Amino acid sequence: MQTPDETNATPATGIAARDWATAAADPQYRAAVVDLLGALAYGELAAFERLAEDAKLAPTLADKAELAKMASAEFGHFERLRDRLAEVGEEPTAAMEPFAAALDGFHRQTAPSDWLEGLVKAYVGDSIASDFYREVAARLDSDTRSLVLAVLDDTGHASFAVEKVRAAIEAEPRVGGRLALWARRLMGEALSQAQRVVAERDALSTMLVGGVADGFDLAEVGRMFTRITEAHTKRMSALGLAS
Amino acid sequence: MQTPDETNATPATGIAARDWATAAADPQYRAAVVDLLGALAYGELAAFERLAEDAKLAPTLADKAELAKMASAEFGHFERLRDRLAEVGEEPTAAMEPFAAALDGFHRQTAPSDWLEGLVKAYVGDSIASDFYREVAARLDSDTRSLVLAVLDDTGHASFAVEKVRAAIEAEPRVGGRLALWARRLMGEALSQAQRVVAERDALSTMLVGGVADGFDLAEVGRMFTRITEAHTKRMSALGLAS
Secondary structure, eight states: OOOHHHHOSSOSOGGGGSOHHHHTTSHHHHHHHHHHHHHHHHHHHHHHHHHHHHGGGOSSHHHHHHHHHHHHHHHHHHHHHHHHHHHTTOOHHHHHGGGHHHHHHHHHHTOOSSHHHHHHHHHHHHHHHHHHHHHHHTTSOHHHHHHHHHHHHTOOTTHHHHHHHHHHHHHOTHHHHHHHHHHHHHHHHHHHHHHHHHHHOHHHHHHHTTOSSSSOOHHHHHHHHHHHHHHHHHHHHHTTOOO | OOOHHHHOSSOSOGGGGSOHHHHTTSHHHHHHHHHHHHHHHHHHHHHHHHHHHHGGGOSSHHHHHHHHHHHHHHHHHHHHHHHHHHHTTOOHHHHHGGGHHHHHHHHHHTOOSSHHHHHHHHHHHHHHHHHHHHHHHTTSOHHHHHHHHHHHHTOOTTHHHHHHHHHHHHHOTHHHHHHHHHHHHHHHHHHHHHHHHHHHOHHHHHHHTTOSSSSOOHHHHHHHHHHHHHHHHHHHHHTTOOO
16 A cells, blocks of 8 residues: 555645645735636636637537537636635636736637637647646645646546547648647647746746745746646647647 | 316327327427427527627626626537437437528527627527427427426526616616617517528428427417517516617
8 A cells, every 4th residue: 555645746745735724824825826716717718718619610510519518618617716716705807817818819829720720729728728737736725726626627528639630630641730730839829828927927926836835946837838748749649740 | 286287278188298209109290309409409509609709799707707608508408409319319410400591590690799789689599599498398298398398497597688788778778779679680580580490391390380289270380479579578678678
């Protein structure tokens, strides 16, 4: 039998060992979590909007229903995050607004021009979001972590996209080159907007670099972005989109 | 104590007294229900799309979330109706496609040009749909009726719109005239598309006029449209949109 400390790379010490009531006594930690929930909530709402929009590109009603299902799931996530903000006494809109420009910017820069681009975006977005939720969960108090993991548990609705993209590339290999470029552009734009957020939001960035309680440093946030990028690259290769 | 026959205007006889397995032995009734489920499913999917689109017109994030919530609920209804089609051995896409032109036509002709038009459309659409679900439920076998009533139970998410539209008219009474015209146009377009469907879909129309088992006649379908129109007019008056 392993002890919990042996099974987890990050043992539950510092923030991770505290509940919200204890952790939020530190105003900087509290501000960081409000930022995080605001960013995630707006991200889910924006994802809902874009997926609903991109569903219009679907060639069949069944395809449209798949993307609409993802959109609907994102809306459910948005509601949980927004309700949590209200529960801790924050005005959800005020918490979300600082992140609107970056997320809207990302979606404006990456509007898919056809169904396959829409599918790749749905899959890439879903995967990056999952990776980020998983990374950030370890830096949170137990109550916020439970919420983040619950939302994470309900992601992964994009797996239908993998099969369809793979089939399209097999049918016409030339498509692969175009979609590989597209996937790189998606990741590049995501990183560029993430860096904008990190630069602008002190409390959130400080939490991400571990300035509040745990032992992360600035290099660690860079490593997190690197891990997410590497996971993305692996997924794209598996999909036949080696770049 | 009242007996069920005394509490309901329409006693459970004919189709209403049968379950799906018994009722669907009649191929014309079966075709009518497949038509109905296909029309309702496509209607819910189209409503999801349009509400998600119209949510972009929202002046605040909270308003956007309200309309997005409706969209998400419509998607849930779509899933139940689609799953029921699959359950009775029908291909959902094939069942929905005959109704795409009429429903897409309705939405194309009634794209709101601003947030208030979007709110009125959400409320009018939700209310007309509820009325239609309630009307048609009485003409269905017990299993199909349960599904239709379950979906109906989950509608009514548009009540938030009432308060907002009323406040806008109070703030600027001139708005009322414009929205009253808009509401009439919505109802006119809905009736015109409904008549197109009635003209094109024999099995469904026959069921609606009672040709399968119960005692409805052609005048009855006209009366149903009249009842729905009257209910709409009353709601619009209550909203300050007397036309």
